Amino acid sequence: MPETPQSLLAFCRENQRVCPMPDRWNTLFEMLPQRKRTAIGWEPALPLNLEAWDHTPAALKTLRLAEHIEWAAQHGALDAVAQYLRALPDEDWLHAP
Numbered sequence: 001m002p003e004t005p006q007s008l009l010a011f012c013r014e015n016q017r018v019c020p021m022p023d024r025w026n027t028l029f030e031m032l033p034q035r036k037r038t039a040i041g042w043e044p045a046l047p048l049n050l051e052a053w054d055h056t057p058a059a060l061k062t063l064r065l066a067e068h069i070e071w072a073a074q075h076g077a078l079d080a081v082a083q084y085l086r087a088l089p090d091e092d093w094l095h096a097p
Contacts, residue, residue: 016096022049
């Protein structure tokens with residue numbers, strides 16, 4: 001069955017996963033094609049890492065990951081992103097309490 005953004009998001013939410021841990025999320029972000037700086041930041045928006053990590057609720061982290069998955073789908077990188085995320089060991093994910 002072909003990968004879709006919805007099927008990948010469903011996988012990412014299984015077992016109370018929220019998002020990849022910061023280093024892994026940065027790697028994912030680097031995989032996104034056609035990333036670019038804008039006048040107010042990045043398109044797509046950067047992962048919620050560094051100081052934002054401790055101050056951002058899990059729901060917003062999940063939404064940002066969804067944005068990255070949608071970006072990958074729109075720019076022809078969904079299969080590579082899916083392969084990367086599905087291969088991450090469980091300890092490389094932030095889980096909801």
